[in-house]
Amino acid sequence: MRTVIKGLGHYVPENVVTNHDLAKLMDTNDEWIRERTGIVERRHVGRDGDEPTSVLGFKAAQKAIENAGIDKNEIDFIIFATLSPDLYFPGCGVQLQEYLGIDTVGALDIRNQCSGFIYALSTAHAYVQSGMYKNILVVGAENHSFGLDMTTRGRGVSVIFGDGAGAVIVGASDDESRGILSCNMHSEGKYAEELTMQFPGTKYGWADNLLDEDFKIEIEKIYPHMNGNFVFKHAVTRFPEAIQEAFEDAGESVENLKMLIPHQANLRISQFIQKRMNLSDDQVFNNIQKYGNTTAGSIPIALSEAAEQGKIQKGDLVCLAAFGSGFTWGSVLLRF
Template structure:
């Protein structure tokens, strides 16, 4: 009986052309380039113009991933879209993306796992592929944060962190010949703990706020802007990313030393450096992009994967380990051979 595997056959990304440096933010938020770099590692980020939506960014990333996979849109039989910044409350942004790609009637799934959305999406795609129901799945993470940030001094602690962008991969079914050398998704592990949901969240609009989803008072209080307990997030992120990464490698039967490239979620350079320190990983093996893009949430890992391939850091056949942590709290890890 033929055994199958899930392989990442194409990678693509896209960021809007407009760059906002830390010096640009100094004029808005009463912050400094030095303060931002010391605390986050971010130097610049890309923000969309007023007419660009999340699905617009996703479209370009998906087209680039399809080109990299040497495929056409007609080859795709499922879209998994991870985002916390949808085009509209409903329907899901995956449907808008599907229409722009011109591939009606295929399966479309939107997921809301924030910074871990891409790894959740990879895990879901892997399961669908291995079940035999689908052959080529687009997994895309895309965010437009800039339209939802408080760009005044009141919002500087969070507003400096986020950028806009998209990353996508094609996950395809292939025959498994050699478990040791075949390019394939080896494992994924997904976790969540809702007890910490309000440590990193946007309170409004919502249906748990009384008689109205949104009110003038909520807007005046800034409840529609992201809120974060930074210290709590840092402590849990470093602990959980290290734990799940170690577990994924152990289950895959590989040591951390055998991993060629580590692709971490790009929330804060200090978090990634601490995780590397906790696990004894040389920082030279950790590919970071936060300095260029800021935190693009569900897009950071595929965006980084694409950049790493273009830079010649990530090559076919390499062993990759990835981990992410974000709102929910949610966290995840994965090991694959590129």
């Protein structure tokens, strides 16, 4: 049996935040943001919005289920990837199970940030291949805007991230012309604090400290921190490594690649990889320009859009790749 993607869907909030909008909140401008990231606009729920991460994932999941042409009750497992859960615990997977009204199926949460969807899809593939589950709902979703530092102090991070969700239905098929061909996952934890959000977390205390009026914590630990140049240098090395590994494991040639869908971290990273691999513009799908970096949501959103726009068809060789916080990275090669 092959592990195939049976359906896709994505959802982004209606609220569009342009670079010009951000320039009203911090010392930045459209040219500065475009030059460094390629981003023109992104979607934000906002701090007072009514779409927490689980709801974003639910809306994407509904579309994926419809696109797959299955009944929701045919789903026998849920995998939810996010770094921005609604609650400290439990994770969003069980909330999604409740929203969908699926009777007591298992729900797994994955915390691998930018490579979360790669880890989730690889895990789903293993479950399908083992025969344990037949139809798995895999979701990548983020609500970043609730916790970004929207001041000049935080502009190096805050201009990059957006909100959104993507979902796929993964299942077993006897169609030998389709399916996942290879997966790889890697990590390098010594760089954990080069891209991190440290609080709340047990390393810096929790409830008792918050109740102490003398408790102080550095502002840098409350908001996301990124050593931008350091992350960029590692990303442009690990991305091509993971992609090459996927092709070697599958015994496929890069010359047969129809579409590379990289995690939408930075348009400059995608362009660097494209040039290094000698790929044409038609072989790399980018949508960071209008959505920003949606972390675990970026690959499934892009995959869903690429299919929706007819840029990938059944049987096409497609490579998904990601690098991010952890550091973690990996790739999935599949016949769509």
